[in-house]
Amino acid sequence: MRPGPALRAALVCALALGALTACSAELDADDVEYAGDYSSHSPLAVVGYPSRDTLGITQQVVWRIADGKAGELAALGDDRQDNSATRKTAENWITAFRTGAAGRVTAEFYDEGSYRQTVVLYLHDTHQIKQLHVLPVSVDRGTAYRVSMAEPDPAEATAVAPWVPKTPGELGSKSVR
Template sequence: MRPRPALSAALVCVLALGVLTACSADHDADGVEYAGDYGSHAPLAVVGYPSTSTLGITQQVVWRIADGEVGELAALGDDRQDEAATRKTAENWITAFRTGAAGRVTAEFYDEGSYRQTVVLYLHDTQQIKQLHVLPVSVDRGTAYRVSMAEPDPGEATAVAPWVPKTPGELGSKSAR
């Protein structure tokens, strides 16, 4: 008995639609979560040239700090680092920057992000400055961006490097290190 071409084509279409629907369900859920976060937080002003990935992770860092979500913030850390230090760093960042992260924030992206991108957060309402390092890491499906979170000492977490300007854009988004 030979398979009928119309039946075979229909079966292929149904299977393809099932695969695509399953893939888009994950994507849709991510989109809904992002839209909810985006709609419930102050907009992030941007200076410099972030990639979509470095901008996305930076927004999430600011949102998690503002919301006081230690576990969710720690999950954005580079998993090659010590888990306890990453969690303590997340706690430090929330304690120090939560009020400022809930208000107006400008993120300045320095240099390019293929290896590591330095991001400086300007928390306007509290006049605080926070420097981050966003880096690509290998994951099962390719590359994801994470944040270096190795500041378990509160003083280190709030320290500002001497090269960081007091206002966004002073160096033209080129680090002077």
């Protein structure tokens, strides 16, 4: 016995609703995680022109440093790099910048982010500056953004490049190297 047109339409609707519900549940979990992170941290001020992806990963870096979550911070690193160096870099960044990352932070995004975007974090409460490189990497489903984390030496992790201005916006978000 074949189902009638009304029953077929009801089945199609039920399947579509089920598929949409499954997709929205995944999105809702990401949204809930983001909202939890966002509401439990100071807002990130932004100078320059980040993409959605470079802004998103930069926020996560600041949040993971502030929370002292070395494993989660290291997971944001470029997986083409040495895992032990990435983990040590994450630990160095947390040791050096945790207090500042928990307070007011401005992220200045230099140049454009299709190849690599330089981001300078200004940690206002501690008067520290941290330079990051955010880069796109190929993954199974396209492109993801990761952070270069190759600073296993604590002195290297806290060094500030000579071109980096002392305050956000001095160079108009254009690097001069």
